[in-house]
Amino acid sequence: xxxxxxxxxxxxxxxxxxxxxxxxxxxxxxxxxxxxxxxxxxxxxxxxxxxxxxxxxxxxxxxxxxxxxxxxxxxxxxxxxxxxxxxxxxxxxxxxxxxxxxxxxxxxxxxxxxxxxxxxxxxxxxxxxxxxxxxxxxxxxxxxxxxxxxxxxxxxxxxxxxxxxxxxxxxxxxxxxxxxxxxxxxxxxxxxxxxxxxxxxxxxxxxxxxxxxxxxxxxxxxxxxxxxxxxxxxxxxxxxxxxxxxxxxxxxxxxxxxxxxxxxxxxxxxxxxxxxxxxxxxxxxxxxxxxxxxxxxxxxxxxxxxxxxxxxxxxxxxxxxxxxxxxxxxxxxxxxxxxxxxxxxxxxxxxxx
Amino acid sequence: xxxxxxxxxxxxxxxxxxxxxxxxxxxxxxxxxxxxxxxxxxxxxxxxxxxxxxxxxxxxx
Numbered sequence: 055x056x057x058x059x060x061x062x063x064x065x066x067x068x069x070x071x072x073x074x075x076x077x078x079x080x081x082x083x084x085x086x087x088x089x090x091x092x093x094x095x096x097x098x099x100x101x102x103x104x105x106x107x108x109x110x111x112x113x114x115x116x117x118x119x120x121x122x123x124x125x126x127x128x129x130x131x132x133x134x135x136x137x138x139x140x141x142x143x144x145x146x147x148x149x150x151x152x153x154x155x156x157x158x159x160x161x162x163x164x165x166x167x168x169x170x171x172x173x174x175x176x177x178x179x180x181x182x183x184x185x186x187x188x189x190x191x192x193x194x195x196x197x198x199x200x201x202x203x204x205x206x207x208x209x210x211x212x213x214x215x216x217x218x219x220x221x222x223x224x225x226x227x228x229x230x231x232x233x234x235x236x237x238x239x240x241x242x243x244x245x246x247x248x249x250x251x252x253x254x255x256x257x258x259x260x261x262x263x264x265x266x267x268x269x270x271x272x273x274x275x276x277x278x279x280x281x282x283x284x285x286x287x288x289x290x291x292x293x294x295x296x297x298x299x300x301x302x303x304x305x306x307x308x309x310x311x312x313x314x315x316x317x318x319x320x321x322x323x324x325x326x327x328x329x330x331x332x333x334x335x336x337x338x339x340x341x342x343x344x345x346x347x348x349x350x351x352x353x354x355x356x357x358x359x360x361x362x363x364x365x366x367x368x369x370x371x372x373x374x375x376x377x378x379x380x381x382x383x384x385x386x387x388x389x390x391x392x393x394x395x396x397x398x399x400x401x402x403x404x405x406x407x
Numbered sequence: 408x409x410x411x412x413x414x415x416x417x418x419x420x421x422x423x424x425x426x427x428x429x430x431x432x433x434x435x436x437x438x439x440x441x442x443x444x445x446x447x448x449x450x451x452x453x454x455x456x457x458x459x460x461x462x463x464x465x466x467x468x
Contacts, residue, residue, distance in 0.1 A: 089444060096446045213445065273445070287465045290449055294456050330453040 057307055058238040063187045064230035067398035069122035070223040070359040071114045072103040072349060073405050082216050084209065093216060098325025102219030102350030104204045106407060111142045112150050114222025114355075115198035116157055117405050122224045123158075123196070125398060130159040134192040136166040137183040139175035139199040139354045141383070142206070143168055154198070165192065173321050173382025174240075175199055175354030177390050180225065180378070181238040187229050197225040201353035206252060208277035210268070214284050217324065219350030223358035234393035237308040239300050246385045249288040254279035289382060293327050297381050298334040300389050304377065308391045312337055315391070316373045317364070321380040322346035322356040331379075354380065359402065366401035422454050423447065 078101045079094055094100050105114075115138065123130065136158070138151035151166035160166075165186070169179055176199045183197035200222030207215045254265035265279040277283070301318075305311060318337050320328050322345055332342045345352075345360040352359050357378050365373050374395050381387035412433050420426045448468060455461050 089446075092444060092446050096450055286445060287448060287452070290452060291462050291464065294453070295462055324449075326449050326453050330457055333457045 058181060058240070059307075060181065060184045060236045060238070062189070062229055062231055062233055063184045063227055063236065064233040065392065065394065065397045066128075066226040066228050067122045067126050067400070068223070068225050068358050068361055069118040069400040069403060070221060070355060070362040071118040071121075071403040071405050072219070072221045072359070073105045073109060073114070075104050075106060076101050077104045079216050084215075085212050089212070096324075096326050097217060098344065098346045099217060099219075099350045100347045102348070103221065105202050105220045109202070109405065109407060110144055111140050111200045111202045111220075111222055112138070112144050112154055112157075114202075114220070114405055115140075115200050115224060116154060116222075118222050118224035118403060119154075119158055119196055119198060121403055122226055122398075122400060125400060126226055128194065128226060131161050133158075133160045133164055133194050133196050135183070135186050135195040136160060136164055137169060137179055137186075137195060137197045138167070139169045139171050139179035139197075140201055141170055141172050141353065142201045142203070151198075158196070160196075171384070171386060172201065172353045173323060173356075174380040174384065174386040174388045176223070176321075176357040177238065177378050177380040177388035178240055178386065179354065180227075180390060180392075181240070181388070183225070183227055184236060187227060189229055189231075193229040195227040197227055199223050199225070199358065200355035203282070203351070203353055206280075206282045208268070208275075208281040210276035211281065212273070213275065213286055214282050217284075217351050219352050221349060221352035221355035221359050223355045223362075225358060234395065235308075236393070237304060237391045238388065239304045239307065239390075240388040241296060241300060241386065243292075243385045246288065246292060248283070249285045249292065249385060250283070250383045252280060252282050289323070289385075290327055292385055293323060293381050293387075294330045294334065296387050297331050297379055297389070300387060301331075301335055301377060301379055304389045304391055310375065310391055312341075315341070315375050315377050317376045318342045319357050319360050319364075319376060319378050321382065322349070322351050322360060323382055324351065356380075361399055362402045366399050418454055418458055419451070422450050
């Protein structure tokens with residue numbers, strides 16, 4: 055695991071944007087009423103937001119970025135880099151970040167690139183984006199993260215369809231000489247890649263007409279090879295084993311404790327998974343907020359979305375020392391301890407088409 | 408050992424509202440005892456991991 059600390063950068067602001075369309079688990083009649091009740095209670099999703107046809111991740115992130123930059127008074131011409139974490143890019147190629155450079159009116163001198171990560175993507179992306187910052191060259195970075203996971207799910211797969219929601223986020227990062235240090239730890243385990251993946255559409259298994267044919271799987275599940283496969287128990291065991299250890303090591307690395315940390319923003323994978331991690335670390339419930347109940351699992355946007363949902367536009371100054379932890383697809387896991395002093399956290403934004 | 412089993416059973420019964428306290432015995436096949444789903448498996452795995460530090464797998468079920 056990498057032991058990383060980053061100096062002289064601050065997070066100026068955070069914003070998250072969700073679609074207007076609300077989809078309620080109570081209406082998911084593919085499963086029985088008792089299964090829906092059990093799902094809502096244990097997994098924690100009661101409703102989520104889903105994009106309309108034609109709306110994609112970059113649209114949500116661009117809206118979050120525009121509103122954030124406007125509130126911060128950041129002119130587009132002052133942005134030196136754009137990093138976009140997503141697994142639902144506009145096109146296979148080129149990087150959507152470059153398209154966003156144009157859409158957001160950023161200068162042509164701006165560095166722009168995508169990072170293909172999901173659940174861990176906000177923390178890994180935050181570390182990468184922050185590490186670009188230096189006093190003479192890249193002083194301001196716009197970091198975007200999100201996914202429209204709904205487009206990769208089979209309605210007939212009860213292990214994935216009711217879990218995920220759509221969201222995008224924007225984080226503004228800048229050089230600041232006396233900013234508190236930020237600490238990061240990351241981990242990767244490619245041996246377990248097939249615990250959570252989409253099989254067809256890359257170069258390993260090129261998409262063919264057969265890729266779109268639905269196949270039957272145990273438990274009444276039907277999906278095709280372009281739709282997400284999730285081995286829930288494997289991902290669950292990975293998360294409850296790896297994440298508490300990483301967070302404990304992070305606290306030690308940053309000379310911090312559970313008590314000295316104001317809030318823990320954990321990836322909204324599913325409620326019982328997060329609760330298990332919280333209990334193992336003995337984090338008080340009031341320090342571990344949720345957004346999964348109303349937004350579902352929103353992939354790399356879940357951490358910033360939970361921050362906006364919890365402390366958006368109020369009480370941000372009372373929540374300064376926070377731990378972030380993202381874990382899942384890859385398998386990949388990353389945690390950070392950062393300071394939100396003077397960070398503008400916007401309330402959750404809604405995307406208007 | 409009896410104390411440990413009874414404590415274990417008690418913790419299982421606490422996790423699942425459908426289970427009547429005292430209905431689960433040491434030799435109960437819990438998967439046949441109530442409406443067993445993959446979501447229930449997560450609840451059981453979580454309790455065992457938090458309370459006993461043991462990580463179960465799908466094969467262990």
